[in-house]
Amino acid sequence: MGLAKTEIFTDLQNEIAVIAKAFGHPARVAILQHLFKMDTCVCGDLVNEIGLAQPTISQHLKELKLLGLIKGNVEGTSVCYCIDGENWTKMKAIIMQFLDQDISKTDCC
Amino acid sequence: MGLAKTEIFTDLQNEIAVIAKAFGHPARVAILQHLFKMDTCVCGDLVNEIGLAQPTISQHLKELKLLGLIKGNVEGTSVCYCIDGENWTKMKAIIMQFLDQDISKTDCC
DNA sequence: TTTGTTTATTGCAATATTACGATTAATAAA
DNA sequence: TTTATTAATCGTAATATTGCAATAAACAAA
Numbered sequence: 001m002g003l004a005k006t007e008i009f010t011d012l013q014n015e016i017a018v019i020a021k022a023f024g025h026p027a028r029v030a031i032l033q034h035l036f037k038m039d040t041c042v043c044g045d046l047v048n049e050i051g052l053a054q055p056t057i058s059q060h061l062k063e064l065k066l067l068g069l070i071k072g073n074v075e076g077t078s079v080c081y082c083i084d085g086e087n088w089t090k091m092k093a094i095i096m097q098f099l100d101q102d103i104s105k106t107d108c109c
Numbered sequence: 110m111g112l113a114k115t116e117i118f119t120d121l122q123n124e125i126a127v128i129a130k131a132f133g134h135p136a137r138v139a140i141l142q143h144l145f146k147m148d149t150c151v152c153g154d155l156v157n158e159i160g161l162a163q164p165t166i167s168q169h170l171k172e173l174k175l176l177g178l179i180k181g182n183v184e185g186t187s188v189c190y191c192i193d194g195e196n197w198t199k200m201k202a203i204i205m206q207f208l209d210q211d212i213s214k215t216d217c218c
Numbered sequence: 219t220t221t222g223t224t225t226a227t228t229g230c231a232a233t234a235t236t237a238c239g240a241t242t243a244a245t246a247a248a
Numbered sequence: 249t250t251t252a253t254t255a256a257t258c259g260t261a262a263t264a265t266t267g268c269a270a271t272a273a274a275c276a277a278a
Contacts, residue, residue: 023129026118
């Protein structure tokens with residue numbers, strides 16, 4: 001039905017999924033990479049860097065902000081975005097822990 | 110339009126997004142966790158463990174298999190799934206590298 | 219105030235995803 | 249062969265996502 005049955009999963013499972021979903025679109029990956037690469041905070045030139053229309057970028061930024069991965073700061077008419085270091089570290093840890101499970105056992109298939 | 114403009118992004122950006130998308134649903138997270146937890150390969154009891162219908166689980170398994178994260182082995186009437194260790198390690202590395210960018214700079218927002 | 223610049227929001231179309239009932243396919247067992 | 253068991257596939261409904269044109273909102277500068 002296009003709607004995930006979140007209630008049958010653990011909080012952690014849902015949390016991992018929500019975070020992963022944020023990384024699940026190349027535009028958002030590109031935005032995050034760009035915010036990392038730049039020393040200074042980039043603002044709306046993301047629209048120029050990435051080849052998507054301004055409303056589309058704005059929408060992706062909104063999602064990332066809502067999740068807490070980035071922060072936005074109004075500076076005059078433009079908005080300066082950057083990684084939210086604290087939250088990034090937290091979410092990184094959650095994903096890393098999930099990815100870092102042991103596969104010591106020899107493949108059984 | 111519901112369709113990502115993959116052609117304007119780098120291969121790596123698209124790759125990260127595709128892998129992350131696989132983790133972007135709690136059912137697939139649960140399946141992977143279960144396959145890791147079990148010493149032996151679990152098969153269709155994933156349907157019982159997770160509270161989703163058999164066709165739904167089968168569909169999620171298909172996605173994970175298509176991406177290469179898991180392997181399936183027919184054993185009589187049932188199918189035995191397990192993590193594809195080699196691919197898992199590869200994809201883990203890709204995601205880890207993406208997550209592990211430095212946020213040494215003080216927040217600018 | 220008017221004008222320009224930048225970003226957010228709205229509304230909508232196209233496509234994707236999720237979920238499952240019904241069915242099929244494949245194999246094992248009787 | 250018939251029957252049971254298990255998993256895949258098909259078809260479909262409901263919802264989500266992506267993208268953008270048009271517009272609005274917010275602010276700076278003239």
